[in-house]
Amino acid sequence: MSFRDEFLRLLREDEEFRLTVLGLLGITDVQSSLRQLVSAVNELATGQLKVMEVLDKVLSITQSILEEIKKLTDNQNKLWEENNKIWQEIKAIKEENNKIWLEIKALRERADRHDYELSRLNRKLDALGARWGxxxxxxxxxxxxxxxxxxxxxxxxxxxxxxxxxxxxxxxxxxxxxxxxxxxxxxxxxxxxxxxxxxxxxxxxxxxxxxxxxxxxxxxxxxxxxxxxxxxxxxxxxxxxxxxxxxxxxxxxx
Missing domain, CATH: 3.40.1350.10 (Trna Endonuclease; Chain: A, domain 1)
Structure with missing residues (x-):
């Protein structure tokens, strides 16, 4: 009888032997499961480290984005300030133009008065010439x-x-x-x-x-x-x- 046949016969006929073998097999399975669990835990820890590294990168990028947003906000505020200054200057230019137009109007009125007075002077000179012959x-x-x-x-x-x-x-x-x-x-x-x-x-x-x-x-x-x-x-x-x-x-x- 071969070893295999003897082993199978003992499993069928000898209950104590059969229980002993089953116990041995269970311990092996538990050890295997433990090894698998440890391996899974190690893989999980490694993955968690990678996730933490990614999170650190995300946080760093987020911080950079926030700084850029702050710069853009500051630049936007400066642009608004410059825009307000430009509008104030435009307003001042418009007011100055209005003053210039008023002065031009006054000059035209004075020129009209000057032409009128010149015309009167010419008439007086003509009259003077006529009186002197x-x-x-x-x-x-x-x-x-x-x-x-x-x-x-x-x-x-x-x-x-x-x-x-x-x-x-x-x-x-x-x-x-x-x-x-x-x-x-x-x-x-x-x-x-x-x-x-x-x-x-x-x-x-x-x-x-x-x-x-x-x-x-x-x-x-x-x-x-x-x-x-x-x-x-x-x-x-x-x-x-x-x-x-x-x-x-x-x-x-x-």
């Missing part, structure tokens, strides 16, 4: 010449054809009124109105006269009752810079 420039010139002659001045006229265009830039007839007294030569341009262009042309006429005749002019006068410029003081300063003295009505009557 000098509506034309020639008549005004003759009246002033007569006044100078009666005051002891010698009045003469110099005429010259400027073929080189020294005065105006093209050939033209040049006339100068000369006033002589006590060996002093005075050029007196007598005009009912004068502009800055007239002053510059007179300066060139005097230079041409001195070049042609070789005679030095001592003084240059412009006798007029009206400065035909929007800003008469500019013409007065220009005349002074050119060495020309402007004689206006208040000087003639003072």
């Amino acid at each position: 000098v509506n034309s420039e020639d008549a005004f010139r003759d009246a002033v010449k007569e006044f100078l002659s009666s005051a002891g001045y010698s009045v003469d006229k110099w005429s010259y054809f400027d073929d080189g265009g020294y005065v105006y830039g093209y050939p033209s007839q040049i006339d100068l009124d000369l006033v002589i007294k006590d060996n002093r030569l005075i050029v007196a341009e007598i005009k009912s109105s004068v502009s800055r262009g007239d002053l510059w042309a007179l300066k060139r006429k005097v230079e041409l006269y001195e070049m042609v005749t070789g005679v030095k002019v001592n003084e240059v006068y412009v006798i007029t009752y009206y400065i035909n410029e929007r800003h008469p003081d500019v013409a007065r300063k220009m005349a002074k810079g050119l060495g020309i003295r402007l004689v206006e009505p208040e000087e003639l009557t003072s």
Whole structure:
């Protein structure tokens, strides 16, 4: 009989043997189960460590996200502050523009009043010319010449054809009124109105006269009752810079 057959017979016939074998088999199963349980616990612990590592990473990422959110919030607040500043500046610019427009309106009103006063002045000058009998420039010139002659001045006229265009830039007839007294030569341009262009042309006429005749002019006068410029003081300063003295009505009557 083989070992296997003997072992099976004992299991069938010997109850004590059978119980002993069953007990041995149970202990083996328990030991195996324990080993499996320990292995499972170890795997669970390892998995838990991995979960904790992942949680740490998640917490770190979450912290970074919170910091970025805080930065974005701070930046957003700064943007709102800057936006408010810009709106305040825009408001200030609008207010300044309104002030400028009000000033422009006031300037226009003053310009209108100036035009009105200038128109009134022109009418007064026309009336003055009519009363003196000098509506034309020639008549005004003759009246002033007569006044100078009666005051002891010698009045003469110099005429010259400027073929080189020294005065105006093209050939033209040049006339100068000369006033002589006590060996002093005075050029007196007598005009009912004068502009800055007239002053510059007179300066060139005097230079041409001195070049042609070789005679030095001592003084240059412009006798007029009206400065035909929007800003008469500019013409007065220009005349002074050119060495020309402007004689206006208040000087003639003072």
